[in-house]
């Protein structure tokens with residue numbers, strides 16, 4: 001039964017049960033300009049467009065002052081994920097520390113020897129604005145990335161900092177690639193990442209191809225995003241990445257499943273999860289759900305099937321012959337597949353593909369992004385509007401006015 005306003009939650013809609021029939025057909029509303037599928041399908045074009053803007057923005061000045069002491073990527077939500085992406089693309093051999101800073105301002109140690117990349121899709125988040133202001137005050141090299149004609153752009157102009165415009169056509173989470181590419185290109189100017197033009201072109205091509213595979217008109221049996229959405233329906237997804245790169249993709253999937261599909265998700269890197277969190281496989285949503293498989297139980301008396309965990313494992317076996325990054329240790333990913341099998345927990349495995357780390361990351365992010373939208377649509381949710389986020393902002397504002 002659709003959720004209603006009886007509960008006092010105006011704007012909250014949706015159906016507890018995921019109906020696969022809602023995924024049949026072309027998904028007209030979502031495909032329209034401004035719709036969720038339209039926004040995700042624009043990832044490749046957006047990456048190319050913003051790469052072009054970044055080239056025009058004058059990032060080259062960063063190279064003139066040489067390598068910084070540290071790079072801080074400041075922002076929240078999707079903007080902060082760009083910092084995680086920079087960390088993984090720069091890799092463990094990056095000569096300077098790179099950190100994603102997710103709260104207002106910048107760490108106390110940041111000074112003139114450092115670079116701050118302030119990222120905000122809207123150009124308005126208080127965290128990114130405070131970071132840009134503090135960076136300018138302390139004499140750090142500043143690059144601001146976000147919506148044109150925004151407070152962030154004005155602040156960058158006042159500070160005589162480089163500003164890379166990222167046109168705003170959709171919510172921040174749908175603009176991951178547009179926000180990411182200037183961050184990576186700034187780091188390339190600083191000599192921290194190797195990213196050839198061909199890598200950018202190949203990544204954009206992969207985003208285009210995945211958008212084509214996952215388009216609304218493609219039915220579930222040929223559409224990996226619809227298939228995964230229905231596999232996850234009614235479960236508690238546990239998304240683990242078998243390498244640092246795959247871990248970033250896992251956390252991104254967690255962001256998208258929570259915001260678009262409103263699913264609780266456990267997401268992270270297996271290296272860490274393997275030391276503790278795998279314990280949940282033996283809990284009430286894991287192996288203990290088997291206890292409810294009582295063959296003598298009266299189906300009329302019993303409740304619905306218990307909610308179960310479902311593992312999504314992103315594997316990244318690295319690139320043979322690339323000695324810039326140590327090959328990931330695949331034993332943990334093998335082990336978690338085995339643990340899942342022993343406990344009767346479904347585990348969907350996806351492998352990174354592509355010839356550079358950015359493309360490999362895209363291969364683990366693009367189709368799961370679509371999955372989060374299809375899972376929302378199957379529940380009759382609007383993936384583009386997240387009432388809890390707007391309500392939270394309202395509560396905070398009314399709290400600060402009191």
Ligand SMILES: O=P(O)(O)OC[C@H]1O[C@](O)(CO)[C@@H](O)[C@@H]1O
Pocket residue numbers: 075076077078079119120121122123124125128171172173389
């Ligand atoms: O990138 P922005 O516009 O600074 O927004 C930061 C975050 O805030 C949100 O808009 C939620 O308030 C997220 O969707 C977003 O990632």
